[in-house]
Amino acid sequence: MTPRLDTRNVAWMALSMALVTLPHVERLPVWITALAALAIAWRLYLGWKGGQLPRKWLLLTVVAGASAGIYVSFGTLFGRDAGVALLVVMLTLKLLEMASMRDAMIVIFLSYFVVLTNFLYSQTIPTAALMLVGVWVITGTMIGLQWREGALRYQETLRLSAIMLAQATPLMLVLFLLFPRVQGPLWGLPRDAFAGVSGLSDSMSPGTLSQLSLSDAVAFRVQFQGEIPKPNQLYWRGPVLWYFDGTSWHMGMTFESATPSYAPVGTGAAYSYTVTLEPHDKRWLFALDLPAKLAPESRFTTDFQMLANRPVRSRTRYEMTSHTSYRLGYEGLSPYERRRALQLPDGYNWRTRALALNMRNAARDDEDMVKQVLAMFRTQPFFYTLTPPLLGDNPVDDFLFNTRSGFCEHYASAFAVLMRAAGIPARVVTGYQGGEVNPIGNYMIVRQSEAHAWAEVWIAGRGWVRVDPTAAVSPLRVESGIAAAVPATDALPLALRSNSEWLRQLRFTWDSFANSWNQWVLGYNPERQYWLLSRVGLDRATSQTLALILLGITAFITCIFAVVILRRLHRHARDPVVAIYARFCRKLARRGAQRAPSEGPADFADRAARRVPEAAAAIRAITESYIALRYGAGSDRAQVRRLKRLVRELQ
């Protein structure tokens, strides 16, 4: 077949490309975007002016140059980001090399592939919507290529594209639900596959959490089966940090334990809930302090971190039970644990250590010491802010004696150092504090901005006790969330700032929608599939049976569509004039003038006019018009419309 690459086709290709590469623009280096835009503009100019495509050697030079540029920018040619950059460059330059139908089809297929690459970064509803538009336009472009030269009709093409995609949906749904799901990855993922996923890290230095608190991103969502705990009990336990190097806290060694134990206190009220955790590329599974059971495929450490067997790289759902009042480790502390919990680096923060010793000497016991420190934070001028001043070489000294303003990480760190210096075992726990209940859908959203750090101290006879020094400085942080706690001048994500009620309502509605999307579309994984199959009694079916069932349903749907699509082949095109006249005859039949099969229109009109004399004029006009349209030379649409109107007005 001859290529039909007229300028309109090229323009539609350029539009498809622009649509699907648009979300990549913010992630790509500026020069790649500029190169891509230049290539598209150049091709459109050539198409418009009818010029020659650039020479091969020129394009090869540009490709080589761009590849070198990508190598310099990303440090590699492989991996997710570099791969996408390379794909975008190749796709847009292919436009300049495109001479035949085959080239054009390859451009189409590559465009579909770029759609897929967008999902590596974002699978939200807006992305999905934009990409759906992209697929619609790409498919339209593909159809546009098949028209005969000069016969291209884009309205028709886009309509056909929409219809065909809509008709492809049932098959897509069946395959989506039943196609055997394997948990990835099939091969090694590039190292940057999960770059840019926000979440807690295994160390904490000043600034770690305050950076996170600027992120609106959802950390996880929680559906409580019963009562929702009070805000001051919503401590979601994450990494536990033991080792302090003078400026930052690290996890140090972790010890996995089959069954660490603790004793619930009080009436034993346990909270049951389901957590849907966003991927964060780390192993922590978050649970309300303290979890009573293990999530599937995970382990506890001795300090009650829950670690998944593999980094959480897809949205993960697990059922959990927690006790918020508990006694942990009250039996005693092993010498090794005690040594770890008292570790302090020599040569740092001397003023803090001196202060701690003084305070401990003044205090009655360890518990009193804790109270004294909290009282110090409360009564002396300490401030809670997201934008604290920078700290020097002895950050704890600097914080306690000079700047005195900081975020939860500063308070937790300073508190733990004070405790350790006073000889009280202490550790820092990071995680999330709080959560916002979405009344629509009735679940709780915990965002990255709710990242928090607190401390645990070990008191003889009581075990590990949670102490949140931030609460002493800013009780609002714990009671009402971060937005209430920080000064209005601090930067905060819009989602946390909004005061107007309808905006909150809108946000809740949207998140509830996004939650369903996450649960049922994005979170449809092998477990969900198994659950679905077990609901229809297929959980014990072998994979062969499942493959047969899938094949059967696919064939069934295809047959239905074959019938729907091919049925129209057996319906003959009907002359609209004949249809209108048939309607006229039915109307007259109701008035008692039945047209005999052998009766001509003129004879019938005479008879009908005698039978229905009051409509005689109309009958004659309609019959004349019908005869002219049906047997005369040609017809135009205005006359057909007039005939239609006359028949409609006939009483």
Place this chain on the structure above:
Amino acid sequence: MRALPLALRRWIDIWLYQLRGPQPGPIVLGHRRVYILPTSHGCIFFLVLVLMLAGSVNYSLALGFVLTFLLAGLGVNGMLYTFRNMANLRISTGRARSVFAGDAAEFPLRIENPTEVDRAALEAVSSTGHAYGFDVAAGTDTLAPIMLATRSRGRLAIGRVMLRTRFPLGLFRAWTYLEPDVDCIVFARPETPPAPLPAPTGERGEGSASALGNEDFAGLRAYHASDSPRRIAWKADAQNRGLLSKVFSGEAESELWLDWNALPPTMPIEARISRLTRWVLDADAAGMTYGLRLASQVIEPAAGAGHRTRCLETLALLPQ
């Protein structure tokens, strides 16, 4: 060994394409006559889908699965649409106008679309590979010329016509073969350069001819050495029609016989036919009355388009 592929080819023609020789009357493209297979683009598309599926599994991309399966559904739909673009058309063929060997014969193929589905971007391909693209809207019909190159005189059947389409996605191609029962007669190629027409026979005396009238122009005939130079039709000569003389009414009717046996005995058969064809054309162009005398049959002298066609067809259909 060559017999096997031939036998196989015949078997495919009969059982697959249902071609059992030329088929008279209109041909309806029923479902069994339309064949469909993926194009090379369709195969690439399939490979792209496999890649996309692997990528979706590897990165656990839920929307990647959605995209891959949506495109798979689109491909299946595309197959049905491509099939629908061709099925249930009605095809009839008209007789082609006669041509001279070496010119292209053009058979009008009438494609009727009685259904309510518009058809687009179809192609009719003749057995010599000449393709013609067309669309047929619902309830309409269109004419597609099937062009065949001709080389030798005789009857030329339309042969095998292929209809094909890739619309709407280009991922599948549907095709069918037809062999309508129509042919056209290919006249022999007229000799070039033209030999002069032979002298008419049975002419009366020169004197009476000139005496009878110089008044009304009646036509042209071949120049004889005895003709007056004043009567030579110089205009005809300039048109490369050979040296002709004007004949005026009142002049005696002369009978021009185009005689097979009067040609040099060493002349090959095809050359004779070629020369006689040229003479028929020239004599007809000159408005002369001429007869054709062949080895096996004789066509009595006459004039006019019908006579000309009869002579040309007789010459064209002489046994090889």
